[in-house]
Every structure is written in structure tokens, then in C-alpha cells.
Amino acid sequence: MRVRDWMIGSALLLALSACGDKGADTAPTDAAPAADAPQDEAAPAAPDTDAAAPVPAAPDAPAGLQDRDGQPVPELAFDLDSVPLSTQTLGALPVIALPAGYAPINRAHLRAWARFPFRLGDGVHWVEGRSWSAHISVERNNRDKEYSGLELRRNLEAVLKQAGAVQVFDGPLNRNIYYGPQLEDEIGGGFIDAVNMSATTPTQVHVIRLADRSIWFQISYDSRSAGMAVVEQIPFEPTARWSPAFPHLAIPAGYRERNRPKSRDYDMFPFWTGSAFEQVEGRTYELDFGKDDDAYSLHEVRRNLEATMAEAGGTLVFAGRIPKEASDSVDESVKQNYSHAAGFSWHEDEVRVYRADLADGRQVWVHANLGYMSAGYVVAERQGFVQTAGLLPAEALKAQLDAAGRVAIQVNFAVDKADILPDSQPQLDQVLALLQQDPALSLSIEGHTDDSGAAAHNRSLSQARARSVVAVLTGKGIAADRLAAVGFGADKPVADNASEDGRAKNRRVELVRR
Numbered sequence: 001m002r003v004r005d006w007m008i009g010s011a012l013l014l015a016l017s018a019c020g021d022k023g024a025d026t027a028p029t030d031a032a033p034a035a036d037a038p039q040d041e042a043a044p045a046a047p048d049t050d051a052a053a054p055v056p057a058a059p060d061a062p063a064g065l066q067d068r069d070g071q072p073v074p075e076l077a078f079d080l081d082s083v084p085l086s087t088q089t090l091g092a093l094p095v096i097a098l099p100a101g102y103a104p105i106n107r108a109h110l111r112a113w114a115r116f117p118f119r120l121g122d123g124v125h126w127v128e129g130r131s132w133s134a135h136i137s138v139e140r141n142n143r144d145k146e147y148s149g150l151e152l153r154r155n156l157e158a159v160l161k162q163a164g165a166v167q168v169f170d171g172p173l174n175r176n177i178y179y180g181p182q183l184e185d186e187i188g189g190g191f192i193d194a195v196n197m198s199a200t201t202p203t204q205v206h207v208i209r210l211a212d213r214s215i216w217f218q219i220s221y222d223s224r225s226a227g228m229a230v231v232e233q234i235p236f237e238p239t240a241r242w243s244p245a246f247p248h249l250a251i252p253a254g255y256r257e258r259n260r261p262k263s264r265d266y267d268m269f270p271f272w273t274g275s276a277f278e279q280v281e282g283r284t285y286e287l288d289f290g291k292d293d294d295a296y297s298l299h300e301v302r303r304n305l306e307a308t309m310a311e312a313g314g315t316l317v318f319a320g321r322i323p324k325e326a327s328d329s330v331d332e333s334v335k336q337n338y339s340h341a342a343g344f345s346w347h348e349d350e351v352r353v354y355r356a357d358l359a360d361g362r363q364v365w366v367h368a369n370l371g372y373m374s375a376g377y378v379v380a381e382r383q384g385f386v387q388t389a390g391l392l393p394a395e396a397l398k399a400q401l402d403a404a405g406r407v408a409i410q411v412n413f414a415v416d417k418a419d420i421l422p423d424s425q426p427q428l429d430q431v432l433a434l435l436q437q438d439p440a441l442s443l444s445i446e447g448h449t450d451d452s453g454a455a456a457h458n459r460s461l462s463q464a465r466a467r468s469v470v471a472v473l474t475g476k477g478i479a480a481d482r483l484a485a486v487g488f489g490a491d492k493p494v495a496d497n498a499s500e501d502g503r504a505k506n507r508r509v510e511l512v513r514r
């Protein structure tokens with residue numbers, strides 16, 4: 001079929017409602033940067049309807065954007081009322097169908113909520129809502145068809161005009177905008193398929209205004225493919241709510257846990273305030289989560305978190321990236337314990353820190369790690385330390401050894417170290433008394449850990465801790481041949497490691513009669 005005849009026919013057949021994703025059954029991958037459009041393709045057509053001129057951004061617009069070269073990117077407002085109201089009935093995103101023979105190169109990305117900076121004037125205009133994006137070319141199984149940016153563009157211009165769209169931008173993509181420090185992760189994790197093209201790729205932005213919503217399209221056309229981002233601008237409705245019960249936070253609808261959440265009855269987590277770390281001790285919780293089918297949206301998580309903390313009356317303490325030197329100062333054991341939710345390199349992702357002072361006197365801190373393809377929460381409820389361990393006197397130690405041949409004692413160590421803490425000395429004094437009262441008694445000091453961390457590391461740590469107990473006792477005059485030190489790591493649990501209570505029981509030192 002000739003191109004001219006095909007274009008006339010397909011423009012009439014393009015659907016204006018409930019259009020499917022033609023590439024939904026193939027695996028996603030990021031497209032390589034494409035070359036500039038060839039000279040023999042006509043320039044994009046001028047818009048048929050005049051749109052309002054860009055004006056300075058509203059006060060609540062995201063501020064301080066920079067491009068990849070560090071140059072400021074203007075964030076512009078737009079008068080939506082300048083777009084005539086469309087009377088067309090449109091379906092679900094992307095609301096238009098691609099011309100016959102064209103499809104997303106891989107799978108189109110559909111997100112329940114995202115934001116995208118559409119090109120406008122010499123800068124961008126933020127739009128948030130449901131989104132659809134794709135990198136578009138000829139269908140893979142159509143080997144006889146060659147891609148034509150002009151063919152694709154003229155078809156899309158026609159169908160968008162039929163839908164009541166107004167073209168509000170016609171110029172270069174300026175890809176550097178989307179690779180600046182504030183946008184690289186958010187765009188890379190959400191709209192890379194729509195902007196991963198050359199800097200000067202011809203780009204158009206169209207807007208459809210309906211009675212209940214508006215729909216924005218950004219389409220970039222080069223000589224081999226096109227990138228398209230579509231956002232349906234509608235009011236935000238959170239899907240995660242604050243709970244009065246610890247850990248208070250819930251993940252947005254459609255998201256799933258990536259690893260088993262971890263709760264600790266008492267621990268410390270450092271929350272960055274912008275100038276220093278606030279060391280918060282108390283009950284802690286960590287959770288990391290994502291979304292299947294490449295539907296994760298950093299902005300969806302961010303907006304739900306904002307709504308949740310507003311519901312709790314929380315205060316935003318910090319938003320941004322933790323400085324590298326501050327991140328490097330955090331003890332590695334803390335990073336290891338909370339690596340699922342906070343990662344190891346705290347300076348690489350966007351972080352939000354909140355504090356909520358609840359009506360009942362509880363103080364809750366939240367560290368949210370908003371990553372490229374997943375997110376994590378650390379929640380700490382500040383409280384004073386309550387001792388739960390009890391001292392076993394020498395008589396009780398002997399009675400349990402006589403009955404069972406072993407007894408667990410409470411010995412506290414520095415985090416991820418074999419250094420015995422001073423509060424363990426009274427218990428060790430009772431072990432010393434037990435050995436002094438029965439000179440024939442010989443013991444194996446056995447160290448155990450929970451299943452957090454690598455198995456080899458846990459065995460080495462438990463062995464070192466058992467040796468530290470032996471060293472204290474021999475230092476008090478007990479003969480070395482009466483004692484042996486053994487470390488089993490997590491190999492001999494006495495409780496389920498799925499709960500913090502179970503893990504606490506597994507972290508123990510045992511005396512075993514030899």
C-alpha cells in the first residue's frame with residue numbers, strides 16, 4: 001500500500017477510546033539513544049490552536065531543577081483554561097491507538113501515579129497523574145515495513161486533533177534536562193523509554209482538556225523510533241494510610257514486600273536532619289518494597305508518604321540526598337542491619353525524613369529511601385530502655401546444668417563485635433562463682449547468633465564472643481583447661497528467626513557441661 005493512501009485510511013481508523021498495548025507480551029528493556037531525525041523528513045506541523053504562553057511557575061512547583069550540565073531549568077506554569085474543552089469520549093491510557101504496523105519496542109509502562117516534566121517554552125511544566133510511556137517503532141514481526149518518523153508523526157497529529165488536543169510545544173527534546181541531578185533517578189526509573197533519544201530530537205507536546213481530567217502527550221520523533229509519555233492529570237487520592245499501631249506506615253496499593261520486614265524491640269537508627277544525625281533509640285521497623293511489571297513509581301511512593309505523614313501531623317525534617325561524607329560516617333553495622341530499607345550507600349538515593357509527635361506522647365521518626373526501582377522505610381518509635389534480662393545466680397545455673405546439661409546466660413556485646421558490655425559483668429560474676437564452688441566442673445562456652453548476615457561471618461563472630469567470655473573467666477583465675485570456646489553462628493536456633501522475639505532468643509551464650 002502506498003504511504004499516502006495508507007495514511008488517509010489509518011487516520012480515520014485510529015481509535016479514540018480504550019486502546020490496547022500492542023507490545024505488552026514482551027520483556028522490557030531500555031532503548032539505546034537514537035540518531036537525530038533525517039533532513040528529508042518534514043518539520044513538525046505548527047499547532048492549529050493557540051495556547052497560553054508559558055508563565056513563571058506557581059509557588060508550590062518543584063524548585064531548583066538543573067540539567068546535566070548544571071544549568072538551571074525553568075519550571076513553567078500553564079493556563080489549562082486556554083485549551084478548548086474536548087467533547088470526545090476517551091478511554092483508558094494512552095487513549096489513542098498507534099498506526100497499523102507500529103508498536104512499543106518492548107512493553108509499554110503503565111503507572112498508577114507518576115509525574116513528568118513536559119517540555120514547554122525554554123523549560124518544563126510538571127504534570128502528575130496516571131501515566132503511560134513507551135519507545136515506539138515498527139512491529140518486530142513486520143519485517144517488510146520500514147519506520148518513517150513522518151508517517152508516525154502525521155498520523156498521531158491527526159488523531160490527537162480529532163481527540164480535541166492542542167499542540168503547546170514544538171521544538172528540541174533537550175535530553176540533558178532529564179538527566180540532571182534532580183530528575184535522573186525519577187526519569188530513569190519511570191520514563192527512560194520516552195526520553196532516551198538524542199538531545200535535538202524533534203518533540204511535540206499536546207494537551208486534551210476534558211470535563212473531568214486533562215491528558216498530556218509528549219512525543220519525540222527521530223529517524224529510527226519515537227518516544228511517547230502520556231499523563232492523565234487528575235486529583236491525587238492516597239492508597240496508604242497512617243495507622244495508630246506501630247509501625248504506623250503502610251505501602252501503597254499494588255506494591256509488595258521485597259524482603260521480610262524486620263522489627264526490633266530496641267535498637268538505634270540515625271536520622272539525618274540536614275546538619276547532623278539524630279540518634280533515635282527505641283522500637284524499630286524496616287521494610288523495602290517494589291511493584292511488579294515495571295510499574296514502580298518513585299513519585300507514587302513519595303506522594304503517598306506525604307499524605308500519610310500529613311495525616312499523622314508529621315513534620316518534614318529533611319528531603320534530598322544525604323552528603324557522602326555524612327553517609328560514610330555511619331557505622332557499617334548499622335548499614336548492614338538496615339540495608340534492605342536504607343541501602344548501603346545512603347548518599348545515592350533521595351531520602352525523606354519525618355518526625356511525628358503523637359497525641360499520646362509517642363515520638364515517631366521515619367526514614368524513607370526513594371530509590372530508582374524500589375523504596376524502603378525505617379520507622380523508629382523513641383522510648384527509654386527497659387531491661388528484660390534477668391540475672392541467673394550461681395545456684396540457678398547449677399540447677400539447670402544438673403537438669404539439662406546446659407544453660408543460657410545473658411551476655412551483652414557491642415553491635416557486631418566481641419566486646420562484652422559492662423552490664424554483663426554481674427552475670428559473669430555468677431558464672432565465676434559457679435566454677436569456684438565446683439572445682440571439678442568443666443564447661444564449653446558456646447556462642448550463637450540469629451540468621452542476620454552471612455553465615456561465615458556469624459560463625460566467626462559467635463566464636464569470638466565465646467572466647468571473650470572464656471578470657472574473662474580465665475582472667476579471674478579459672479584454669480584454661482576447664483573451659484572451651486565454640487561458635488555455632490546461626491546453625492542451632494532455639495526459636496523462629498522470622499520474629500524479633502525469636503531472633504533475640506537465638507542470640508545467646510550457653511554454658512554446656514563437658
